[in-house]
Amino acid sequence: MQEIINADSVPDVVVQRLPLYVRVLSHFASAGIEVISSEQLGAHLQMTPAQIRKDLSYFGRFGKQGRGYDVGNLAVRLRSILGLDSQWNAVLIGVGRLGRAVVSYPGFEPEGFRIVAVFDADERLVGHEVGSMRVQKLTELEQTVTERDIKIGIVTVPAMYAQEVINQLVRAGVKAILNYAPIPPVVPPDVRVQGVDPVLALQSMTFYLKN
Amino acid sequence: MQEIINADSVPDVVVQRLPLYVRVLSHFASAGIEVISSEQLGAHLQMTPAQIRKDLSYFGRFGKQGRGYDVGNLAVRLRSILGLDSQWNAVLIGVGRLGRAVVSYPGFEPEGFRIVAVFDADERLVGHEVGSMRVQKLTELEQTVTERDIKIGIVTVPAMYAQEVINQLVRAGVKAILNYAPIPPVVPPDVRVQGVDPVLALQSMTFYLKN
Incomplete structure (x- = not known):
């Protein structure tokens, strides 16, 4: 259907x-x-x-x-x-501690989300293995997104690099971004962003604890 | 002020x-x-x-x-x-892989949130150290919440145990719950819950990718 x-x-x-x-x-x-x-x-x-x-x-x-x-x-x-009856390929950028935890998160695959490529701006990490994937350099992003039919980008870089990485994902053609960085990014109207941020979630509850 | x-x-x-x-x-x-x-x-x-x-x-x-x-x-x-000019003490329940990652998450402390006690229902984990805290048993929850002025509960147990653990937090007097389990829990009207769930975030974006 x-x-x-x-x-x-x-x-x-x-x-x-x-x-x-x-x-x-x-x-x-x-x-x-x-x-x-x-x-x-x-x-x-x-x-x-x-x-x-x-x-x-x-x-x-x-x-x-x-x-x-x-x-x-x-x-x-x-x-x-x-669209949950489909399989969705995702790319992750930023393989620091947070990125590695996200790659190994067991909740994605059963729901049809698969991280199929990982990238990092740090040359020293390129070529290393994370979650049985080889860490790629960002200059390969656009080609990988196209070739592997990737629609979703996952951003696990520090806040100061997040907007630039999100710009690169947008230029590569990604239309949905899961953002773990604690900034609200600016994107074109046809790109969706969802933030995953436990601190923001806590901060909106303290209002009710206090008032 | x-x-x-x-x-x-x-x-x-x-x-x-x-x-x-x-x-x-x-x-x-x-x-x-x-x-x-x-x-x-x-x-x-x-x-x-x-x-x-x-x-x-x-x-x-x-x-x-x-x-x-x-x-x-x-x-x-x-x-x-x-209320972000105050320090807020939190308790975490469920010290599996996800719980340990949350305990070691570096983003809480600079924003005034401190996990001061950790609990698990699994007797084998009680007494072990996680993030330099001793894992406590759930029968001690109410006393710890009262003594340490804990207002926030963080739930990192599997989905099937989440509602029961949240009930225990509510009974212990916690009024704000950060829920990592993939269920929408039922709580009294004076208790706030915020979910942290990357799969839900992805699932609401695939609607736009598809339609």
Whole structure:
């Protein structure tokens, strides 16, 4: 099933929540639950049933009036809409301590994300092995991205180098960037960036601890 | 300066953005820039000047008409509002590979976050040293949280144990949880949770790669 959605018609916050829906649905499916109401889904996602119904309405009609959602079917449809039924190749830049931890992170592969090439600006690291890949130099980035059909870049360089590395990824044609560096980068409108930053997450919670 | 804000009066998305403001302002300050316009701030945060002004308006009057914001002053005020001028003690539960990487992450301490105690449900790990702390058993959690004035819990256990561990943190009195487990946990309304999950971040970007 290939469903193509007009991405501009869906609010960004809804897209951000979809992977959580998929998680919760997989959870119910593996517990043997076949049908779920928007109330039950809402309770697990800390949302109201009305929000759930509104979110899902962007992608078509899923529920049956008074009956709820078919867990398996909804999970398959959402996975297809999110592109999670495909394999996605990623390139990682920056093989310091953080980069090596990310390369060895076991959570990517089962979800269809595969780091297929690693790069570093430091000449002394080029040629070394990280996660059974040979560290490449950045001048090879564009060719590797094209040849290996890489759509995702993972940035694990220090903050001061992050914007320049992200510029290089953008020039190489990467359209989605997972940024571990603690800076909000500037990218063209057709490139998506998601930050992974535990300190930012902590800092937005201390507001509530204090106030 | 102790500024107490009514947390309910500020939208959650604004609070989420404040740490980014602080980052960008520190960046400008260290570059020797003393005054900044909402246009310049907006360009670095990929927001409109009007959004910037609206966000900051929740916390008082900062800018001078036609002159912009005083970088140093705004940074200090926002840090105070966010509670970043304090030291926050945290407890970590789950000292497997991920937990050990988080304990040794160098980004927390400079920002005022300190992991002061580590726990694991696995009896075989109790008593071992991780990051120069002795791994404690979970029955000691409540006492440790109280005695050491711990407000933040960091969860690095496998998904299947995460909800139970989060329940224990909530019972022990922790009000802010940084959750590395790939589940959206259920917590009481007075407890904040932020997830750190690179797979979720990737999954919301593949939607845009595909559609």
